[in-house]
Amino acid sequence: MRYLEDFTPGQIIELGPRAVSESEIIAFARQFDPQDFHLDAAAAKKSDFGGLVASGWHTVAMCMRLIADGYLMDAASLGSPGIDQLRWVKPVRPGDALRLSVRVGAVTPSQSKPDRGVIRAEFTLRNQRDETVLTMKGVQMFHRRPNDPMSP
Amino acid sequence: MRYLEDFTPGQIIELGPRAVSESEIIAFARQFDPQDFHLDAAAAKKSDFGGLVASGWHTVAMCMRLIADGYLMDAASLGSPGIDQLRWVKPVRPGDALRLSVRVGAVTPSQSKPDRGVIRAEFTLRNQRDETVLTMKGVQMFHRRPNDPMSP
Numbered sequence: 001m002r003y004l005e006d007f008t009p010g011q012i013i014e015l016g017p018r019a020v021s022e023s024e025i026i027a028f029a030r031q032f033d034p035q036d037f038h039l040d041a042a043a044a045k046k047s048d049f050g051g052l053v054a055s056g057w058h059t060v061a062m063c064m065r066l067i068a069d070g071y072l073m074d075a076a077s078l079g080s081p082g083i084d085q086l087r088w089v090k091p092v093r094p095g096d097a098l099r100l101s102v103r104v105g106a107v108t109p110s111q112s113k114p115d116r117g118v119i120r121a122e123f124t125l126r127n128q129r130d131e132t133v134l135t136m137k138g139v140q141m142f143h144r145r146p147n148d149p150m151s152p
Numbered sequence: 153m154r155y156l157e158d159f160t161p162g163q164i165i166e167l168g169p170r171a172v173s174e175s176e177i178i179a180f181a182r183q184f185d186p187q188d189f190h191l192d193a194a195a196a197k198k199s200d201f202g203g204l205v206a207s208g209w210h211t212v213a214m215c216m217r218l219i220a221d222g223y224l225m226d227a228a229s230l231g232s233p234g235i236d237q238l239r240w241v242k243p244v245r246p247g248d249a250l251r252l253s254v255r256v257g258a259v260t261p262s263q264s265k266p267d268r269g270v271i272r273a274e275f276t277l278r279n280q281r282d283e284t285v286l287t288m289k290g291v292q293m294f295h296r297r298p299n300d301p302m303s304p
Contacts, residue, residue, distance in 0.1 A: 033220055034220055065183070065185065077187060086238060088233060088234055
């Protein structure tokens with residue numbers, strides 16, 4: 001199990017790749033963001049995007065899955081209060097392969113709740129051409145490692 | 153069709169309600185955010201959340217759907233460059249009914265591209281008890297209304 005103490009400022013965690021298919025772009029769009037350029041390849045071709053592109057919220061949900069599989073599922077995670085400066089820098093298209101780079105910033109134990117703390121992190125998502133497609137800054141809350149009287 | 157000119161600073165757009173079911177919380181979690189407290193009601197009960205809660209990315213995707221249905225699907229939308237200060241203020245739980253309030257801020261024609269412009273907007277998502285569950289600030293790009301020589 002990974003606790004707050006297992007994150008260190010400056011640490012970089014590389015995740016992925018994650019392939020993006022046309023069918024999943026369309027499935028997400030149908031459910032949450034049914035704009036033409038996310039849903040309909042023919043209409044998307046005539047749009048400013050020149051072809052089907054993933055909903056920005058789909059892109060960030062794929063980041064979340066990379067984070068979950070990468071380090072959150074085996075961590076004492078308490079969720080996140082929020083995200084800052086989320087930027088969709090370039091479109092994500094069918095056939096892309098996405099890699100996420102997580103740069104850990106400050107690691108701060110809570111003053112009021114001694115069993116937990118937060119890490120700050122900067123996230124950069126890149127495609128197979130190493131172009132940045134998404135950036136964001138986030139805060140994640142974790143439990144601190146429990147005191148174990150048997151540990152050295 | 154709704155264009156940049158159809159948004160005015162101070163305008164408030166009220167959207168929803170949108171019901172949230174346990175099955176869709178679990179379906180989203182399975183795909184994008186399979187942490188226990190989003191996926192497994194029994195495990196969630198033992199977590200700090202005290203029960204199943206929607207992934208924050210699911211909550212924001214439901215906002216997107218309210219926005220799409222509310223005013224984006226019939227608008228000359230060009231997407232969004234990003235979001236600021238996304239905050240998950242309170243958990244969203246099965247049975248919640250979500251309403252989104254969109255407050256339009258500055259409406260700014262592009263200096264470099266005369267056919268388009270951006271609006272700034274503040275989004276507040278509330279549940280059926282009128283508790284704020286999510287806030288964010290965003291920018292949305294729209295085409296300007298085409299010059300129509302036949303219009304008065």
